[in-house]
Each structure stands twice: as C-alpha cells, then as structure tokens.
Amino acid sequence: GQNIDQPTEMTATEGAIVQINCTYQTSGFNGLFWYQQHAGEAPTFLSYNVLDGLEEKGRFSSFLSRSKGYSYLLLKELQMKDSASYLCAVYQAGTALIFGKGTTLSVSS
C-alpha cells in the first residue's frame, strides 16, 4: 500500500525559513517529488529526489532519506507569493504518482 503524511497547515513570516516534512510508506520507491499549488491553479514542479541527500534549487531545497521514508522541503527567504499548498508525491511500483494531501503554507508580513 501507499501512505504519505505531511502537516495540514503551517504559518511563517516573510524572510523566514520554513521546513515542510513528508513521511511515506510505499511498496516500491521510484522517486519523490515536491509540487507547489496555488488555490485553484495547476500544481507546478519544484523538486525531485531519487537518491539520499539534499537537492538545492535557488530558495528551495529538498532532502530525502530513503531508509527513513522521509523527505523535507526547505523554503528560505520566504515571500508572500510562497503562500500556497505544497504537495509531496511518491512514485509507487507500477508508475502511479501518489500525492499527499498537501501542506497549506501561509506567509504573513
């Protein structure tokens, strides 16, 4: 089976750093993705991890530990436009990409 857990909501202030955690249990692992989704809009691709470690891309970084079934998305220098839902997704065996329910991040000034 497949289970992905992430916090429902988080709040932070402009300029701060926030870490969004994701834990997963999967029958087969073939990569973990983070997507950003603004309300009513399409999910947009942020990052991809298939090996353990940290992937950095500008203000966003993503970390993966396959042995722990754990990932996090780190957002630095938060901006108001970062207020959105952040979706963790894992490929299970057989190609389906399974999404967590998302973490709604609210950034305030």
Add this chain to the structure above:
Amino acid sequence: DSGVTQTPKHLITATGQRVTLRCSPRSGDLSVYWYQQSLDQGLQFLIQYYNGEERAKGNILERFSAQQFPDLHSELNLSSLELGDSALYFCASSVGELYETQYFGPGTRLLVL
C-alpha cells in the same frame, strides 16, 4: 505555463449527463495522466496513457473512461454524472513512460448541479 493545455476551463452540467474533457500534452511528451482533485480527497490519480496505450490505472470509476489519440491528445469522458463528481480535473504529461517528472495543465473545473 507548463505547455499542457486543457479545455474547457469550466464546465457546469446536470446530474446524469455526460461530458468530455480534453488535454493536449507538451510537445514531445508521450505520456498523459489524468487526476481528480476535490477538497476532501486531494489529488487522486485516475489513469495514464503512453503513446496511445493505457499504461496504469488508479481509482477510476467505471463511469469514467479515457483514451489517447494518434496525435497524442487525450480525452476523459465522464458519464452518468453525480454531484460528487464535482471537482478539478487535471491532465499532466511527461516525456517517457516510467517515473518521470509530470507537468500539469491548468485544469477543468467541473460543477455538477
């Protein structure tokens, strides 16, 4: 803009009706995926097509069907619509068949009254 297009953007219909949603993948992408997103369920995978063939199936209802045409565009058909089918329907595409980054279209918002 991901390069994936979906039509229509909005659709309002009545229970019992049938609708067709259309998706054109990014240029060069051979895989098309369909997802349903409702407030309480999150983003749910429905079905994947790769180069015209069904590749993977998720929790797609029997009332729903899809196909991918030779020009690689895809259609999702929803029939005998129920109130609970009201949702955002997203199409995504990727280059290959397995474990690839998916790029999402803008979605079709379906409201069943």
